[in-house]
Amino acid sequence: MKSHRLPLIFIISVLLLLGFGLATFYAASLAERYTLGHFGSFYSYFQKTLLLLGLSLTIAVMLQFVNYRFFRYLTIPAYVIQTGLLVAVLFIGSGMYGSRRWIPLVGSFGLQPSELQKVVIILVVAFILTLPEKKLATRLKILLVIAAVVPSVLLVEKEPDLGSASLLLGISVIMLVHFRLTGRQLLILGLVLVLAAGGVWLGLRPYQRTRIETFLNPQADPLGDGYNVIQSIVATGSGGIWGRGIKGSTQAPLSFVPVQYADFVFSLVGELFGFAGSALLVLLFVMLLWSTFLVFRSLTDDFARYIVVGIGSMWFLQAAVNMGMTIGLSPVTGIPLPFISYGGSSLLTQVAAASIVVSVYRTRDELRF
Amino acid sequence: MDKLQQSRQTRRFLAVTVFFTLVLLGIVARLYFLQVVKGSYYAGVAEDNRLRIISTAAPRGEIRDRNGVVLATDIPSFDIVVTTYDLENADQELGVVAAMTGVKLQTLKDTVDKAGVGPFTPITVARNVSKSAALKLAEREPDLPGVQLVMSTKRSYPLGSLAAHVLGYTGEIGGTELQLLRADGYVMKDTIGKDGIELQYESLLRGEKSQKLIEVDAGGKAVKTLQENPAAPGKSIILTIDARLQKTCEELLGDNQGAAIMMDPRNGDLLALASAPTFDPNKFISGVSSEDWKSWSAKGSLFDRAIAGSFPPASTFKVVTGTAGLETHTVTDRSIIYCGGGLTVGGRLFKCWIWPGGHGNEDIYKAYADSCDTYFWTVARLVGIESLDTYARKFGLDKPTGIDLPGETTGFYPTPQWKLGKFKEPWYEGDTMNMGIGQGYVLETPVRNISIFSSIAMNGTLWRPHLLKASVDPVTKVETQTTPVVQDTLGISTATLTTVKKGLNLVSKTGGMTRIQVGDIEICAKTGTAETGTPNLYHTWLVAFAPMENPEVAVLLMYENSPYERSTSMAPLVHTMLQQYFDLYGGKNGIN
Numbered sequence: 001m002k003s004h005r006l007p008l009i010f011i012i013s014v015l016l017l018l019g020f021g022l023a024t025f026y027a028a029s030l031a032e033r034y035t036l037g038h039f040g041s042f043y044s045y046f047q048k049t050l051l052l053l054g055l056s057l058t059i060a061v062m063l064q065f066v067n068y069r070f071f072r073y074l075t076i077p078a079y080v081i082q083t084g085l086l087v088a089v090l091f092i093g094s095g096m097y098g099s100r101r102w103i104p105l106v107g108s109f110g111l112q113p114s115e116l117q118k119v120v121i122i123l124v125v126a127f128i129l130t131l132p133e134k135k136l137a138t139r140l141k142i143l144l145v146i147a148a149v150v151p152s153v154l155l156v157e158k159e160p161d162l163g164s165a166s167l168l169l170g171i172s173v174i175m176l177v178h179f180r181l182t183g184r185q186l187l188i189l190g191l192v193l194v195l196a197a198g199g200v201w202l203g204l205r206p207y208q209r210t211r212i213e214t215f216l217n218p219q220a221d222p223l224g225d226g227y228n229v230i231q232s233i234v235a236t237g238s239g240g241i242w243g244r245g246i247k248g249s250t251q252a253p254l255s256f257v258p259v260q261y262a263d264f265v266f267s268l269v270g271e272l273f274g275f276a277g278s279a280l281l282v283l284l285f286v287m288l289l290w291s292t293f294l295v296f297r298s299l300t301d302d303f304a305r306y307i308v309v310g311i312g313s314m315w316f317l318q319a320a321v322n323m324g325m326t327i328g329l330s331p332v333t334g335i336p337l338p339f340i341s342y343g344g345s346s347l348l349t350q351v352a353a354a355s356i357v358v359s360v361y362r363t364r365d366e367l368r369f
Numbered sequence: 370m371d372k373l374q375q376s377r378q379t380r381r382f383l384a385v386t387v388f389f390t391l392v393l394l395g396i397v398a399r400l401y402f403l404q405v406v407k408g409s410y411y412a413g414v415a416e417d418n419r420l421r422i423i424s425t426a427a428p429r430g431e432i433r434d435r436n437g438v439v440l441a442t443d444i445p446s447f448d449i450v451v452t453t454y455d456l457e458n459a460d461q462e463l464g465v466v467a468a469m470t471g472v473k474l475q476t477l478k479d480t481v482d483k484a485g486v487g488p489f490t491p492i493t494v495a496r497n498v499s500k501s502a503a504l505k506l507a508e509r510e511p512d513l514p515g516v517q518l519v520m521s522t523k524r525s526y527p528l529g530s531l532a533a534h535v536l537g538y539t540g541e542i543g544g545t546e547l548q549l550l551r552a553d554g555y556v557m558k559d560t561i562g563k564d565g566i567e568l569q570y571e572s573l574l575r576g577e578k579s580q581k582l583i584e585v586d587a588g589g590k591a592v593k594t595l596q597e598n599p600a601a602p603g604k605s606i607i608l609t610i611d612a613r614l615q616k617t618c619e620e621l622l623g624d625n626q627g628a629a630i631m632m633d634p635r636n637g638d639l640l641a642l643a644s645a646p647t648f649d650p651n652k653f654i655s656g657v658s659s660e661d662w663k664s665w666s667a668k669g670s671l672f673d674r675a676i677a678g679s680f681p682p683a684s685t686f687k688v689v690t691g692t693a694g695l696e697t698h699t700v701t702d703r704s705i706i707y708c709g710g711g712l713t714v715g716g717r718l719f720k721c722w723i724w725p726g727g728h729g730n731e732d733i734y735k736a737y738a739d740s741c742d743t744y745f746w747t748v749a750r751l752v753g754i755e756s757l758d759t760y761a762r763k764f765g766l767d768k769p770t771g772i773d774l775p776g777e778t779t780g781f782y783p784t785p786q787w788k789l790g791k792f793k794e795p796w797y798e799g800d801t802m803n804m805g806i807g808q809g810y811v812l813e814t815p816v817r818n819i820s821i822f823s824s825i826a827m828n829g830t831l832w833r834p835h836l837l838k839a840s841v842d843p844v845t846k847v848e849t850q851t852t853p854v855v856q857d858t859l860g861i862s863t864a865t866l867t868t869v870k871k872g873l874n875l876v877s878k879t880g881g882m883t884r885i886q887v888g889d890i891e892i893c894a895k896t897g898t899a900e901t902g903t904p905n906l907y908h909t910w911l912v913a914f915a916p917m918e919n920p921e922v923a924v925l926l927m928y929e930n931s932p933y934e935r936s937t938s939m940a941p942l943v944h945t946m947l948q949q950y951f952d953l954y955g956g957k958n959g960i961n
Contacts (some may be wrong), residue, residue, distance in 0.1 A: 174385065178378050236409025239402040244412070275404035279397050286393050293386045297379055305375075309382055316389040320396065327399050 007361045010291035014354045017284050017339035018053060023341065024265065025049055031249040052344050059348065060355035068304060068360045075120075075127045079148070085113035086155040094130050113344035114156045114164040119353055120262045121168050122310030125175045126150050130303045144301070145172060147270045163333025167317055171176065174313040175306055203210050229263070236270030236278070243274030260343045263334055266326040286317045295361045302359045311353045314338075423491060423583060426559070427576025428522055430603035432566060434612040435640075435838055436945060437534070441536055441567070441650075443522035447503040450491040451481055455515030462513045463494075469502045469509075470495050480557065485849070493558040496541065497523045497654065523654055524560065524567075530649045532615050535608070535642050535672040535774070536740060537565020537834060538650035561655070564671075566606065566836060568775050572838050576603035586932035595695055602843040607840045609638035617949050618643040618926075619944050626668075626929040628675040628815040631946060634914060634923045636853035637832030639772075640950070644674040676777045679812035680929065683897030684740045685910045686807025686935075688869055691733055692747035693760040695865040704869045705730050708743035714798055720745060722898075737872030738879040740896060742806050749805025750798060757804060758784055761811070763859050764821045772816055772834045775863075780817050783810035807897060819925040821857075823910045825873075826893070826920035828866050829859040874917050881937040885944045887951055889919035894943070896936035909936040911943050915951075922950045 029043035046157045089103050103111045149172045157165035176189065200211070238244060249271050270278045292312040300303050315338050322337040324330030336346040401743045403411065432441035456462055463481070467474040474494050480494045498506070498518075506518050508632060515947055524539045540563045542555055555561065561575075564570035579600035583593065611631075618629035622645035631641040648670040652661055665671055672678065694700040708728035711720045721728065721742040736744035749757060761767070761782040769777045783804065785796030803809035813821075817832055824831035833856035839848045873893035877885050885892055897910035909931035914923040924946045933939060 009761060177385070178381055180374060234404065234411050234414050236400070237407055238415035239404050240408035240412060241405055262823060270400070270404065274407070275400055278400050278404065282393050282397050282400070286390050289386055289389050289393075296382055300375070302375075305378065309385075312382075312386070312389075316392075318391050320389075323396050327396070329396065329399060 005362070007291065007295050007358060009287070010295055010354075010361070011358065013284060013288040013291050014339065014351075017281075018351075020269075020281055020284065021340040022046070022053070024269055024272065025342070027246055028249075030246045031269070031272065034247055037174055048340060048344075049347070052347050053351075056348050057228075057251055057350035060351050060358075063355040064359055066359065067254060067363050068307070068356060069301075071123055071307075071356075071361075072127060072303065075123045078120050082113060082117050083152065083155070085111070086117065086152065087112055090155070090158055097182050112343070113346035114159065114161055115343075115349045117152055117156065118164075118168060118171065118314055119311075119356070121149060121152060122171060122175070122307060122314065122353075125172050126303050126306035126310060129175070129179050129306055142176065142179075145176065159190060161334060163321070165336040166333075167314070167321075167335060171310055171313050175310050176311050178306065227292050229325075229328050229332065231324065232264050232267040235267040235330050236327055239271045239274040239278070241275050243270075243272050243277055244329055245272065262336055262343055263322070263332075264326055265337055265341045266323045269340075270326070282319075282323065285315070289316055292357065293359055299360065299364050301364065304364065307360060311357055314353065315350075354356075374714070378661070380630065397758045418458055423581045424578045425519070425581075425600060426521065427578050427600035428602040429539070429560065429576065430574040430840075430843065431605040432574075433605065433607050434610045434615075434938050435607060435638075436611065437607075438612040440526055440532060440608070440610075440612065440766065441524060441526050444525045446497045446521050446523035447500075448493050448519050448521040449495040449498060449506065450517050450519055451477075452491045452515045452517070453481060453496050459515075459516050462516055465509060465513060466494065466506070466516060467835045469505050470498050471502075481803065483557070491519075496521070496558060505815065517617060525654070526650045528612065529651065530647045531612060531619065532608075532610055532642070533565075533647045533650050534644045534675065535565055535615075536568040536650060537569075537775075538563055538653040539567050540653055564776075565691070566608065567775060567864070569773055570606055570837065570840075573606060574603040576843075577601040582592060593901065604843060605841040606837060607839040607848070608836050609633075610642065610836065611640045611953070613953065614641040614949060615643060617641070617946060619645065619647065621926065621945065622928075625932055626674065627931075628678065628925070628927045630675055630815055630819045630923075630925040632819055632823060632923045634826045634832065634835055636919050637823075637834045637856070638838065638853070639834055639836050640922070641946075642675050642836070644672070644676075644678075646670045673774070674927075674929065675777060675815045676772055676774055677814065678929070679778060679780050679814055680910075680927065681809070681811060681899040681910050682780075682807040682813040682908060683899035683908070684742075684807055685818055685822075685895050685897035685912050686805075686811060686813075687737065687740065687745050687897060688821065688873070689760050689764055690745045690749050690752070691872065692764075692861055692865055693752045693756050695868055696760070696861060697752055697756050699751045700733065700748055702733050702871075704734070705732055705848075706744045706747050707731070708741050710743075712743050712746050712802075714746075714750070716800065717799065717800070719743075719802060733868060734875050737869075737895070738875040740876075741786055745805045746802040749801050752805075754785060754801045754804070757801065758782065763861065764824070765817065765857055766811070766813065768821050770814075770816050770834050771854075773836055777816070778814060780813040781811065808899065813924055815927050818910070818912055818927075819923050822893075822895070822914055822925070823920075823923045824857065824859055825866055825869060826914040827924060829861050830855055831859070833858040866915065870917055873913075877913070881935075882940050884940040885911075885913065885947070887915070887944060887947045890915050890947075890951065890955075892947065893917050894940075896939070898931075898934075898936045901930060903930075905934065907931050907934060907936075909933050909939060911936055911939040913943055913947065915947060921955070922947070924950075 025042055025046040029039055029046050032040040032042050065326050085103065092103060101283065102224050103113065123147050125148070128141055128148060130140065131160050150170060153165045156168060173189070173193065181189070267276070269281055289312055292308060292315070296308045296312070297303060299308065318335050320339070321330050321333060325332050336343055338350045339347070428443045431439055433439050449470065451463070453459070463477045464474055466472070467477055477494050481492055485954070503518055510516065510518060525534075525538060539560050542550070542557070542559045542561045546561060547555055548556065562571040567574065577600060580598045581594055582596040614631050618631065618641040622629055622643055625645060627645050629641065629643040630639065632639050646668045648665055653660070695702070708721055708731055710724040710727035711718050713719070719742070722740070728739050728743065730745045731739065731741050733744070735741070753893045766780055766782045769779050783800070788794060788796050788800065800809060804811050818833060820831055833854045835851065835853070837849045837851045841848050870893050873895055874891055876882055876896070877892040882894060882896070885894055892913055892915040894911065894913035899908040899910070901907060908927065908929050910925070910927045912923070912925045914920045924943055926943050927945070
């Protein structure tokens with residue numbers, strides 16, 4: 001087979017999502033100019049996103065020159081470096097609202113190691129699960145996966161970023177589901193997770209518990225987190241079928257909803273473009289996931305298959321949790337919406353992940369070396 | 370992995386992807402409900418009815434003296450708040466506010482612009498407006514949509530300047546403070562402690578703001594309150610200070626520069642802590658006039674001499690020199706040193722203060738009573754600078770006392786290395802002698818000096834001087850008492866300290882010092898007169914504690930650039946302090 005065909009539907013899905021994000025920020029900055037009489041912060045987010053997109057796509061193209069099989073050799077060094085960064089961020093990190101998530105770089109730019117860690121964990125789990133059979137028994141591999149994932153989860157939780165920590169755990173679990181587990185083993189895994197969840201609940205910081213309780217009952221705390229969720233629902237709902245457009249949107253430019261450029265970006269979509277726009281965005285994610293599945297189906301190399309499962313799960317989990325939070329279906333966490341939310345580390349990670357999927361597809365029939 | 374295994378895996382991922390799709394379609398369903406079914410409802414909420422959070426400052430805790438006399442409290446006042454969304458003509462309306470309150474229009478605009486809150490959050494633009502401005506504004510309020518007069522509180526110090534340096538004052542939070550404290554919930558225009566107890570115990574005194582979630586109509590009027598978290602007032606603070614003793618101390622200081630302290634040596638309770646000249650903290654609340662500011666700056670009124678002023682301790686330092694002599698067995702209480710009016714060392718004549726007379730044969734008791742320089746010069750010479758430094762450190766000259774007030778400084782004691790580094794000169798024997806009588810380079814803060822005498826009174830135990838006696842929960846009224854802390858134990862023998870105390874007791878029975886006596890109470894005291902460099906101008910000290918056997922109170926009076934040429938002239942003044950203490954508390958089995 002020819003090895004240079006591109007997974008076209010997949011690439012189109014990614015580009016449409018990126019374009020959707022840019023369009024949202026541009027429309028928000030126009031709404032802002034309409035209401036306030038001048039461009040405001042959304043315009044600067046638009047400009048910075050454009051710049052970051054250029055950088056991310058360049059890196060994505062460069063990644064195409066690397067055969068993904070080579071990642072096997074990079075996995076362990078990348079894991080060690082990333083773990084080091086996760087430790088470092090606890091000491092030198094900065095962040096908003098009392099957390100330490102960013103390592104400051106140049107100017108206002110910073111690195112958020114927990115973002116990149118998602119891809120690294122996917123590679124690590126894929127690496128462990130595909131180690132030569134003779135060397136490792138099934139059970140030992142599972143134990144090794146746990147040993148590799150749990151420290152990262154704990155470090156990220158310590159920042160504190162419970163959302164990203166749960167995400168790392170979720171991705172790993174979905175990847176394990178695709179390992180040769182029998183029904184009984186899956187059951188045990190599920191039981192262990194339930195027990196762990198109970199343990200985590202006891203160890204949660206008060207604000208984190210509040211967030212989960214708020215999710216279960218938003219009216220319980222209408223002055224705190226509940227307020228954000230209520231405002232976010234109002235903004236989304238007010239969009240109606242076709243959206244309030246540039247001249248009608250008020251909730252975004254008047255900064256009703258907090259961090260609308262990042263965590264609550266979906267409410268911005270809802271207000272500006274209405275049901276038509278938000279549903280379209282959800283369907284773009286559905287398209288992304290199915291095209292990811294198509295890529296997966298054409299693969300024969302196990303390492304590649306696990307990577308694709310991991311990346312697809314990451315996108316689904318982030319999209320579902322983020323959009324769900326905006327409309328009151330899931331707890332408030334700081335998980336960004338892939339390809340859409342403003343944020344350099346997030347954009348870079350997601351575009352790099354997409355590039356890896358393309359690379360895996362392009363080189364799928366080459367011989368192992 | 371074999372083919373079979375792989376196709377099973379593919380089926381699993383297919384199932385997972387179908388599950389993913391169903392979840393995402395669930396989100397679409399929810400969107401349909403919110404945006405299509407209830408779209409016009411939420412559009413209405415967004416357009417006409419607004420939710421707003423209104424927060425009001427909580428009353429700050431009171432500060433009271435040990436007997437419940439109120440020293441600082443909150444009194445009603447008026448603030449002006451602006452809700453930008455409701456303003457119809459911002460420039461014109463803020464112009465009216467500016468004209469009525471006398472605040473510059475630009476200042477008001479800046480406050481609104483920099484508030485960093487949404488358009489529906491009321492912003493406080495002016496605090497504590499005068500009654501007349503408030504009345505005028507109340508009349509005009511219907512014409513000024515978005516501008517509101519709200520009830521608030523302001524800090525008041527009912528006894529005026531009494532204990533001003535202890536209490537400190539409050540003020541509007543500053544830019545840098547705000548950046549540091551935003552995480553603790555402070556916002557612009559908030560009141561915060563700026564100095565003294567108000568600053569030290571800000572976290573106790575400050576309460577928790579009330580928050581109200583209200584729904585307002587298109588005109589900005591509140592339709593209903595959805596949720597209310599009432600304000601939690603700050604904790605009240607009970608100080609160790611006795612306002613009556615404090616008043617006496619401040620009256621004795623009068624217009625002079627100086628400090629007066631009364632302390633319970635048994636636990637470190639500060640009964641009075643005065644610094645002069647002083648100021649009226651109420652003026653910080655209403656706004657300090659430039660005249661006041663000039664006069665305060667010229668006199669150094671804001672400077673707390675009691676804890677931050679460093680002065681040569683002069684002859685009060687002889688307790689350290691004497692202790693060093695006795696502890697190192699350089700002298701005993703039976704050693705006799707002859708004072709012929711001076712001492713010639715290195716070809717230079719050091720003149721005792723009695724020169725051209727002489728004290729004759731002196732043992733350590735008589736040397737304290739006469740404050741004989743020749744005696745302590747000799748002891749300092751024999752002990753040597755290293756031992757003298759050791760004992761200066763034992764008495765804590767190199768440390769702050771740890772008093773619970775911001776801004777305490779450490780005195781200073783010189784060492785040969787310091788002198789070499791500073792002046793490129795070696796240490797001379799004359800420097801040791803100078804230090805032995807508390808002159809030269811050695812400096813002490815008044816609070817350190819009284820701590821030294823307290824620790825002698827308590828046979829070597831120094832209780833940390835402190836002002837916080839208790840804090841009171843405003844709701845439960847539960848008092849949390851401060852546990853006194855032992856700051857230091859000197860490690861000096863009781864025999865030595867007993868000898869020093871006997872010497873100090875003799876001081877109070879000699880010459881002009883007898884005027885200190887209160888009934889038949891045995892008093893220990895020491896004077897000090899420090900040269901200032903200006904002829905006939907001195908810093909004068911008098912430190913005392915009583916009764917000698919079971920000490921209850923230590924007192925200190927110090928004048929900077931004293932009105933007196935001799936510190937013994939202060940004996941009647943310190944007598945007044947002691948007399949009042951014993952009238953109020955003496956023989957009542959101590960105070961608690």
